[in-house]
Amino acid sequence: MPELPEVETIVRRLRPSLPGQRIRKAEARLPRLLLGMEARRLEKVLRGKTVNAVRRRGKYIALELDESILVVHLGMSGQLTFSPPDAQEDPAFFRTVTGLQKPLGVHPVDPHTHFLLHFESGARLLFRDPRTFGKIFFIADAKAFDRHPRLGLLGPEPLELEAEAFIASFPGWNSLRPVKALLLDQSFLAGIGNIYADEALHLSGLHPSTPIRDLAAEQKVEVLRAVRAVLEQGIRNSGTTFSDYRQPDGTLGLNFDFLRVYGRGGSPCRGCGTRLEKSVVAGRGTVHCPLCQPRPPLTGGKAGGRRSIAKPGRGGGAET
DNA sequence: AATTCGCCCTGTCGGC
């Protein structure tokens, strides 16, 4: 699932080649991926526009055009790849065999390729999305970007905020929602998905079900620091390839082997060797270490059934 | 009003 580090990697890799490219033709092959505009109309509007810059907001990719912006969300399985003018098609482009082979050319335009930008240079930008959870939309007035319904409610960028001020300004600390739900909430912080939420919680030693209101002041700081750390690591490793994610040249992200918990349910914790537990929190598959991330003492409400395994290690702040 | 749930969609995987 492309999250902030994957999207950031894609944006960074597109930057050397996309700006300056003029659109000769746009192809919208799957109309239901488009928001707010018919396929033919979008194709017409994009023709002749030049890409001036590429940037990211949360998990959204923004192609800044002349006075407008084309926005792409990769959903679950979206891939955005750039084909140089002289590239040869490589039928194995998207296949992951060993993870070691680097695709040499351009992926073929297959039935999952739903959106294409053909540039006057002969280069192409291809959007491929097998599960079709992605979204593409056009913002006519670039200045309205931050007011778009999909973008206006996004929280701050986790890598750019000042922790103390952000914590002081966030109004939702008294909620009973699990902290994992908070991390997944794009109006809290923009760009975190299921992978990096689990990673950050493990790094900060928090049980994913910990009610937000039980977080001690230092735990709030710590979880923000952990979020930043796992996102930065993801970016350093060019993103996490679980199945579909690719960099714009088709190569895999390298962060998979560095994951602490995500996708490792049943395997030993890298920190203590305890068997990692798989569960469902906030409606999402969740993996955590029962020793490194002890369930906090129940403050009330639901019957937990399962007793907490280890002592909370630090104060814990059971009372409020 | 704040949360949770159901749904969209298709490739992959485990079980029988």
Place this chain on the structure above:
DNA sequence: TGCCGACAGGGCGAAT
């Protein structure tokens, strides 16, 4: 061996 149900999940609208 082959089929098929379960599963994965970002984000939105419906339901509670």
